[in-house]
Protein backbone atom coordinates (compact mmCIF):
# COMPACT_ATOMS: atom_id res chain seq x y z
CA UNK A 618 0.00 0.00 0.00
CA UNK A 619 1.34 3.42 -0.88
CA UNK A 620 2.20 5.67 2.06
CA UNK A 621 2.10 9.41 2.07
CA UNK A 622 4.67 11.20 4.11
CA UNK A 623 3.60 14.61 5.40
CA UNK A 624 6.88 16.42 6.01
CA UNK A 625 5.09 19.59 7.07
CA UNK A 626 3.20 17.80 9.86
CA UNK A 627 6.50 16.42 11.17
CA UNK A 628 8.12 19.82 10.94
CA UNK A 629 5.24 21.43 12.80
CA UNK A 630 5.43 18.75 15.50
CA UNK A 631 9.16 19.39 15.91
CA UNK A 632 8.62 23.14 16.15
CA UNK A 633 5.83 22.69 18.70
CA UNK A 634 8.01 20.49 20.89
CA UNK A 635 10.77 23.11 21.15
CA UNK A 636 11.05 25.03 24.43
CA UNK A 637 9.81 28.61 24.25
CA UNK A 638 12.43 31.35 24.44
CA UNK A 639 11.40 34.66 25.98
CA UNK A 640 12.02 36.83 22.92
CA UNK A 641 11.59 40.52 23.64
CA UNK A 642 11.69 41.43 19.99
CA UNK A 643 14.81 43.57 20.15
CA UNK A 644 15.58 42.48 16.58
CA UNK A 645 19.35 42.79 17.06
CA UNK A 646 20.03 39.05 16.79
CA UNK A 647 17.81 38.46 13.81
CA UNK A 648 20.47 38.09 11.18
CA UNK A 649 19.41 36.52 7.91
CA UNK A 650 18.46 32.96 8.94
CA UNK A 651 19.44 29.59 7.46
CA UNK A 652 16.64 27.26 6.43
CA UNK A 653 16.54 23.73 5.15
CA UNK A 654 14.45 23.16 2.04
CA UNK A 655 11.39 21.96 3.92
CA UNK A 656 11.59 24.96 6.25
CA UNK A 657 11.81 27.33 3.32
CA UNK A 658 8.73 25.80 1.69
CA UNK A 659 6.91 25.96 5.05
CA UNK A 660 7.78 29.67 5.21
CA UNK A 661 6.70 30.22 1.60
CA UNK A 662 3.34 28.63 2.32
CA UNK A 663 2.93 30.97 5.29
CA UNK A 664 3.80 33.98 3.16
CA UNK A 665 1.35 32.87 0.49
CA UNK A 666 -1.46 32.52 3.03
CA UNK A 667 -0.81 35.66 5.07
CA UNK A 668 0.73 38.27 2.82
CA UNK A 669 -0.72 40.12 -0.15
CA UNK A 670 1.25 40.22 -3.38
CA UNK A 671 2.31 43.87 -2.84
CA UNK A 672 3.49 42.96 0.68
CA UNK A 673 5.58 40.11 -0.69
CA UNK A 674 7.12 42.38 -3.32
CA UNK A 675 8.04 44.86 -0.57
CA UNK A 676 9.65 42.04 1.44
CA UNK A 677 11.61 40.88 -1.57
CA UNK A 678 12.92 44.36 -2.23
CA UNK A 679 13.85 45.19 1.35
CA UNK A 680 17.35 46.70 1.38
CA UNK A 681 20.13 44.71 3.00
CA UNK A 682 20.87 46.30 6.39
CA UNK A 683 24.23 45.44 8.01
CA UNK A 684 23.82 43.79 11.43
CA UNK A 685 25.71 45.97 13.91
CA UNK A 686 26.42 43.06 16.27
CA UNK A 687 27.55 40.67 13.51
CA UNK A 688 30.10 42.36 11.24
CA UNK A 689 29.80 41.06 7.69
CA UNK A 690 26.20 39.88 8.23
CA UNK A 691 22.86 41.44 7.48
CA UNK A 692 19.66 41.81 9.42
CA UNK A 693 16.84 39.49 8.46
CA UNK A 694 14.61 40.99 5.76
CA UNK A 695 11.59 39.41 7.45
CA UNK A 696 11.71 41.82 10.40
CA UNK A 697 9.23 44.66 10.50
CA UNK A 698 10.28 48.23 11.14
CA UNK A 699 10.24 47.70 14.89
CA UNK A 700 12.48 44.65 14.58
CA UNK A 701 9.66 42.16 15.16
CA UNK A 702 9.37 38.96 13.15
CA UNK A 703 6.71 39.10 10.44
CA UNK A 704 6.68 35.32 9.98
CA UNK A 705 6.86 34.30 13.64
CA UNK A 706 4.65 31.15 13.39
CA UNK A 707 6.70 29.91 10.42
CA UNK A 708 10.22 30.89 11.54
CA UNK A 709 12.92 28.26 11.18
CA UNK A 710 14.66 26.08 13.76
CA UNK A 711 17.68 28.40 13.80
CA UNK A 712 15.40 31.29 14.79
CA UNK A 713 13.57 29.25 17.41
CA UNK A 714 16.78 28.13 19.13
CA UNK A 715 18.24 31.64 19.38
CA UNK A 716 18.27 32.79 23.01
CA UNK A 717 18.57 29.32 24.56
CA UNK A 718 21.44 29.26 27.08
CA UNK A 719 23.03 26.28 25.31
CA UNK A 720 23.33 28.25 22.06
CA UNK A 721 25.25 30.90 23.95
CA UNK A 722 27.61 28.19 25.25
CA UNK A 723 27.91 26.48 21.84
CA UNK A 724 28.84 29.68 20.05
CA UNK A 725 32.18 29.72 21.90
CA UNK A 726 31.84 33.51 21.84
CA UNK A 727 32.71 33.45 18.14
CA UNK A 728 29.69 35.61 17.51
CA UNK A 729 27.33 37.42 19.82
CA UNK A 730 24.16 35.46 20.51
CA UNK A 731 20.95 36.44 22.22
CA UNK A 732 21.23 35.89 25.99
CA UNK A 733 17.58 36.25 26.88
CA UNK A 734 17.34 32.67 28.13
CA UNK A 735 20.43 33.02 30.27
CA UNK A 736 19.38 36.35 31.69
CA UNK A 737 15.99 34.94 32.56
CA UNK A 738 17.77 31.97 34.14
CA UNK A 739 15.69 29.51 32.22
CA UNK A 740 16.01 26.05 33.66
CA UNK A 741 15.93 24.27 30.36
CA UNK A 742 17.15 20.75 29.94
CA UNK A 743 18.61 21.56 26.57
CA UNK A 744 22.12 20.32 25.95
CA UNK A 745 24.34 20.36 22.88
CA UNK A 746 23.11 16.83 22.21
CA UNK A 747 19.52 18.05 22.24
CA UNK A 748 20.35 20.75 19.70
CA UNK A 749 22.22 18.19 17.60
CA UNK A 750 19.15 15.96 17.72
CA UNK A 751 16.90 18.82 16.51
CA UNK A 752 19.30 19.57 13.67
CA UNK A 753 19.37 15.90 12.67
CA UNK A 754 15.60 15.71 12.80
CA UNK A 755 14.99 18.80 10.71
CA UNK A 756 17.64 17.58 8.24
CA UNK A 757 15.96 14.17 8.02
CA UNK A 758 12.50 15.72 7.50
CA UNK A 759 13.90 17.94 4.77
CA UNK A 760 15.67 15.06 3.03
CA UNK A 761 12.52 12.94 3.21
CA UNK A 762 10.58 15.80 1.65
CA UNK A 763 13.15 16.12 -1.12
CA UNK A 764 16.79 14.99 -1.28
CA UNK A 765 18.36 18.42 -1.34
CA UNK A 766 21.86 17.27 -2.03
CA UNK A 767 23.71 16.58 -5.20
CA UNK A 768 27.42 16.66 -5.82
CA UNK A 769 29.10 19.17 -6.05
CA UNK A 770 26.60 21.22 -4.06
CA UNK A 771 27.33 20.33 -0.48
CA UNK A 772 24.33 22.05 0.97
CA UNK A 773 21.80 21.23 3.57
CA UNK A 774 20.50 24.74 4.13
CA UNK A 775 20.64 28.19 2.57
CA UNK A 776 20.02 31.61 3.93
CA UNK A 777 16.82 33.34 3.00
CA UNK A 778 18.35 35.58 0.32
CA UNK A 779 19.95 32.56 -1.39
CA UNK A 780 16.60 30.77 -1.38
CA UNK A 781 15.03 33.74 -3.13
CA UNK A 782 17.92 33.66 -5.61
CA UNK A 783 17.29 29.96 -6.34
CA UNK A 784 13.64 30.80 -6.95
CA UNK A 785 14.02 33.93 -8.98
CA UNK A 786 17.50 34.57 -10.37
CA UNK A 787 17.52 33.65 -14.08
CA UNK A 788 21.34 33.67 -14.06
CA UNK A 789 21.32 30.44 -12.01
CA UNK A 790 21.39 27.75 -14.67
CA UNK A 791 22.74 24.60 -13.03
CA UNK A 792 20.33 21.69 -13.63
CA UNK A 793 20.26 20.86 -9.90
CA UNK A 794 18.96 24.34 -9.05
CA UNK A 795 16.55 24.37 -11.99
CA UNK A 796 15.08 21.15 -10.56
CA UNK A 797 14.78 22.81 -7.16
CA UNK A 798 13.15 25.87 -8.71
CA UNK A 799 10.61 23.67 -10.45
CA UNK A 800 9.89 21.89 -7.19
CA UNK A 801 9.34 25.24 -5.44
CA UNK A 802 7.05 26.27 -8.27
CA UNK A 803 4.76 23.33 -7.49
CA UNK A 804 4.42 24.72 -3.94
CA UNK A 805 4.13 28.40 -4.60
CA UNK A 806 3.26 30.47 -7.65
CA UNK A 807 6.05 33.02 -7.54
CA UNK A 808 6.10 34.22 -11.13
CA UNK A 809 4.61 37.57 -10.13
CA UNK A 810 7.73 38.24 -8.01
CA UNK A 811 10.20 37.73 -10.87
CA UNK A 812 10.10 41.32 -12.25
CA UNK A 813 10.87 42.69 -8.77
CA UNK A 814 13.80 40.44 -7.91
CA UNK A 815 17.01 42.19 -6.78
CA UNK A 816 20.17 40.10 -6.64
CA UNK A 817 21.63 40.49 -3.13
CA UNK A 818 23.77 37.36 -3.10
CA UNK A 819 25.80 36.88 -6.28
CA UNK A 820 24.87 33.23 -5.87
CA UNK A 821 24.93 32.63 -9.65
CA UNK A 822 28.57 33.78 -9.87
CA UNK A 823 29.50 31.60 -6.87
CA UNK A 824 27.87 28.56 -8.42
CA UNK A 825 29.68 29.16 -11.71
CA UNK A 826 33.00 29.14 -9.83
CA UNK A 827 32.06 26.01 -7.91
CA UNK A 828 31.27 24.35 -11.23
CA UNK A 829 34.67 25.40 -12.59
CA UNK A 830 36.39 23.96 -9.52
CA UNK A 831 34.70 20.59 -9.82
CA UNK A 832 35.10 20.46 -13.57
CA UNK A 833 38.87 21.02 -13.13
CA UNK A 834 38.99 18.30 -10.46
CA UNK A 835 37.22 15.83 -12.74
CA UNK A 836 39.55 16.72 -15.61
CA UNK A 837 42.54 16.29 -13.27
CA UNK A 838 43.71 19.87 -13.79
CA UNK A 839 45.17 20.93 -10.44
CA UNK A 840 46.21 24.47 -11.41
CA UNK A 841 42.73 25.38 -12.61
CA UNK A 842 41.17 23.68 -9.59
CA UNK A 843 43.35 25.62 -7.14
CA UNK A 844 42.74 28.88 -9.04
CA UNK A 845 38.97 28.37 -8.91
CA UNK A 846 39.02 27.50 -5.20
CA UNK A 847 41.20 30.54 -4.46
CA UNK A 848 38.69 32.74 -6.23
CA UNK A 849 35.80 31.25 -4.25
CA UNK A 850 37.67 31.99 -1.01
CA UNK A 851 38.82 35.48 -2.05
CA UNK A 852 35.66 36.69 -3.78
CA UNK A 853 33.06 34.90 -1.68
CA UNK A 854 34.65 34.36 1.72
CA UNK A 855 31.28 33.58 3.29
CA UNK A 856 30.40 30.80 0.85
CA UNK A 857 29.26 27.83 2.96
CA UNK A 858 32.03 26.71 5.31
CA UNK A 859 31.05 23.08 4.74
CA UNK A 860 31.53 23.52 1.02
CA UNK A 861 34.91 25.19 1.52
CA UNK A 862 36.03 22.36 3.82
CA UNK A 863 35.01 19.74 1.27
CA UNK A 864 36.75 21.68 -1.49
CA UNK A 865 40.00 21.84 0.46
CA UNK A 866 39.78 18.13 1.28
CA UNK A 867 39.19 17.36 -2.42
CA UNK A 868 42.33 19.29 -3.37
CA UNK A 869 44.38 17.45 -0.76
CA UNK A 870 42.99 14.08 -1.72
CA UNK A 871 43.24 14.47 -5.50
CA UNK A 872 46.37 16.56 -5.93
CA UNK A 873 48.03 16.78 -2.48
CA UNK A 874 47.57 20.55 -2.71
CA UNK A 875 46.27 23.33 -0.49
CA UNK A 876 44.33 26.19 -2.07
Ligand code: SF4
Nearest residue numbers: 647693695696702712
Ligand atom coordinates in the same frame (compact mmCIF):
# COMPACT_ATOMS: atom_id res chain seq x y z
S1 SF4 B 1 12.62 34.89 10.40
FE1 SF4 B 1 11.86 36.11 12.12
S2 SF4 B 1 12.85 35.25 13.96
FE2 SF4 B 1 14.00 34.52 12.15
S3 SF4 B 1 15.68 35.99 11.89
FE3 SF4 B 1 13.94 36.69 10.59
S4 SF4 B 1 12.81 38.14 11.86
FE4 SF4 B 1 14.14 36.97 13.25
